[in-house]
Amino acid sequence: MAHINAHQPLLLRICRMYCPDADDRQDLYQEMVLQLWRAYPRYEARASFSTWLYRIALNIAISDLRQRTRQPTSQRLGSMLPEVAAPPDLGPDADDLGLLHRAIARLSDVEKAFVLLYLEERTYEEMADILGITQNNVRVKMHRIQEKLRHLLTQLA
Structure with a gap:
């Protein structure tokens, strides 16, 4: 699991790309870590660890996004409104x-x-x-x- 911790910034960037809402980002991050933890025993090193991790994390993010967009409109209004904004100190x-x-x-x-x-x-x-x-x-x-x-x-x- 130390490998996953070393790639935390990458996972957080993926979460930021797919989730405008901070609570959704946290949920997605936790789901990624859980799924990576479950999949780790099957990691066979055919690809580099970061490639394997990236593939799983992106699939989870895309699946999560699709699941959130299938929710009834009243449940997704909050996620439809925000746009990605630039940090204030740039x-x-x-x-x-x-x-x-x-x-x-x-x-x-x-x-x-x-x-x-x-x-x-x-x-x-x-x-x-x-x-x-x-x-x-x-x-x-x-x-x-x-x-x-x-x-x-x-x-x-």
């Missing part, structure tokens, strides 16, 4: 960063996974391993996501 770049966060919030759950991996500076090879697709497919999807983000940024500006 200085002159705060507006641009806030705009980027709002654009990312409008991506699909799978597109967010690509962006998160990109922002974590994962190679296309690592991304392909984590997502279970080819490197060429990663390149194509990243190009499309970048174009979508450019379009969203011009809309939001």
